Amino acid sequence: MAMKQKFHIAILPSPGISHLIPFVEFAKRLLLQNNNFHVTCIIPNNGPPSKATKAIVESLPTSIDSIFLPPVSFNDFPNGIVPILQIILTMSRSLPSLRHVLESLVSKAHLSAFLTDLFGTDTLDVAKEFNIPAFIFFPSPATVLSLFLMAPKLDVTVPCEFRDLPGPMEIPGAIPIRGKDLPEPFQNRKSEIYKCFLNLAKRLTEVEGIMVNTFTDMEFGAIKAMQHQKGEPNCIISPPVYPIGPIIQTGSSSDDHGSECSTWLDNQPCGSVLYVSFGSGGTLSTEQLKELALGLEMSGQKFLWVVRRSNELPSAAYLNSQLSQGDFDPSEVLPNGFLGRTKGQGLVVASWAPQIEILRHGSTGGFLTHCGWNSTLEGVMFGKPLIAWPLFAEQEMNAVMLVEVLKVALRPKASESGLIGREEIVKVVKGLIEGEEGKRLGQRMNDLKDAANRALSKDGSSTRALSELASKWQNLEASK
Numbered sequence: 001m002a003m004k005q006k007f008h009i010a011i012l013p014s015p016g017i018s019h020l021i022p023f024v025e026f027a028k029r030l031l032l033q034n035n036n037f038h039v040t041c042i043i044p045n046n047g048p049p050s051k052a053t054k055a056i057v058e059s060l061p062t063s064i065d066s067i068f069l070p071p072v073s074f075n076d077f078p079n080g081i082v083p084i085l086q087i088i089l090t091m092s093r094s095l096p097s098l099r100h101v102l103e104s105l106v107s108k109a110h111l112s113a114f115l116t117d118l119f120g121t122d123t124l125d126v127a128k129e130f131n132i133p134a135f136i137f138f139p140s141p142a143t144v145l146s147l148f149l150m151a152p153k154l155d156v157t158v159p160c161e162f163r164d165l166p167g168p169m170e171i172p173g174a175i176p177i178r179g180k181d182l183p184e185p186f187q188n189r190k191s192e193i194y195k196c197f198l199n200l201a202k203r204l205t206e207v208e209g210i211m212v213n214t215f216t217d218m219e220f221g222a223i224k225a226m227q228h229q230k231g232e233p234n235c236i237i238s239p240p241v242y243p244i245g246p247i248i249q250t251g252s253s254s255d256d257h258g259s260e261c262s263t264w265l266d267n268q269p270c271g272s273v274l275y276v277s278f279g280s281g282g283t284l285s286t287e288q289l290k291e292l293a294l295g296l297e298m299s300g301q302k303f304l305w306v307v308r309r310s311n312e313l314p315s316a317a318y319l320n321s322q323l324s325q326g327d328f329d330p331s332e333v334l335p336n337g338f339l340g341r342t343k344g345q346g347l348v349v350a351s352w353a354p355q356i357e358i359l360r361h362g363s364t365g366g367f368l369t370h371c372g373w374n375s376t377l378e379g380v381m382f383g384k385p386l387i388a389w390p391l392f393a394e395q396e397m398n399a400v401m402l403v404e405v406l407k408v409a410l411r412p413k414a415s416e417s418g419l420i421g422r423e424e425i426v427k428v429v430k431g432l433i434e435g436e437e438g439k440r441l442g443q444r445m446n447d448l449k450d451a452a453n454r455a456l457s458k459d460g461s462s463t464r465a466l467s468e469l470a471s472k473w474q475n476l477e478a479s480k
């Protein structure tokens with residue numbers, strides 16, 4: 001009996017585990033909804049894959065292949081480069097090896113679609129060379145996508161630095177975002193990185209569609225503005241936008257500290273524990289780490305804290321698996337005697353923990369997060385109210401959405417120097433875990449979780465958006 005030909009798509013996340021996770025989870029979800037597809041995940045990198053990356057790749061189902069591109073070199077930057085530039089340069093320096101891989105794939109099968117993210121817009125030219133319809137998978141919120149789609153227009157119409165604007169940014173449908181809350185590259189319009197972002201943004205309109213990891217009830221205004229037809233008031237000119245989320249990690253990114261965390265959580269009262277984590281690579285300064293430790297201790301609340309070595313640059317460990325996932329003795333970085341004094345109150349693990357298992361656990365009552373979009377959606381899917389502690393990238397915008405618009409997070413106030421002091425930490429930790437405000441936040445988070453589950457249900461908005469997309473890919477193939 002002849003086997004039915006499958007539709008083949010290729011996906012190319014930019015470097016970093018927090019990009020890889022939503023891309024492969026998107027592929028898994030597509031296959032779950034429609035088993036006519038086969039996916040090849042192409043992984044660019046600038047060094048050997050981290051433990052967490054290997055764990056994800058090794059657990060992929062057979063309908064998803066993976067290919068690691070040869071690592072690119074940054075030997076021409078002897079003093080190192082910041083993570084965001086590493087991401088952009090890894091993508092552009094991988095073009096020759098990507099071309100090679102796509103050439104080999106199209107020699108064996110038709111590719112119905114090629115998906116990359118914002119940082120991979122240079123790779124659209126390679127997809128074009130092979131006549132593969134190109135799409136963007138945007139693993140961040142619709143609010144951030146609308147900022148990028150509007151960036152070329154804002155660049156022409158706004159005469160000053162965005163941070164000096166007296167009111168919120170004028171982005172149709174978006175929540176009121178102030179210029180100072182935009183990601184770092186938007187803070188200095190004369191910088192090279194801003195120009196680089198602007199160029200990436202300009203290319204977004206070249207693709208045939210943009211999938212965004214969000215759902216209608218979470219970001220109604222931003223999604224609607226991008227889905228309005230050209231010429232309608234309040235519209236943002238965009239290729240078709242497909243809100244297909246929330247898509248979150250389903251497997252485990254590593255079993256580091258897995259049994260230790262679950263055994264400890266099993267022995268704590270329901271909803272009593274604050275989970276504290278700054279994503280795949282967020283770090284605190286030495287002074288801030290000390291304040292957080294003392295604040296957690298003084299709060300008297302239970303906590304499970306994933307501790308990293310301190311660093312003055314909050315994104316320093318991002319893309320550096322030695323800094324972000326390497327093992328070390330947490331007592332080296334914590335205040336003297338902290339581990340002894342908080343024995344029984346808290347569990348501290350070094351570098352990495354099974355986040356999904358921790359958030360799923362009934363003993364976990366809240367999540368102190370850096371507001372990375374994956375962590376945010378994971379908090380939503382498990383109905384855990386948040387403490388918002390943004391560090392870099394678009395996290396400040398996410399925090400505004402969570403605290404001021406959706407009202408599912410508390411935010412500690414920083415002093416003028418930017419430091420969040422121990423008393424402020426005590427206030428928000430107690431407020432979230434045992435205060436009335438925490439209860440209200442928890443209820444709203446549960447409502448959001450219900451809305452997320454509705455979006456993902458059989459007839460839900462995200463399921464329909466994904467079906468529409470799958471049909472589009474199948475029809476593009478059929479019309480060849």
Ligand code: UDP
Pocket residue numbers: 017018019021249253277278279280281282306351352353354355356371372373374375376378
């Ligand atoms: N993560 C994890 N264990 C950790 C830290 C992070 O499994 O100890 C996962 C987390 O569940 C999420 C991703 O890594 O899926 C982090 O992505 P996010 O967008 O929240 O932050 P980023 O890493 O981009 O700053």
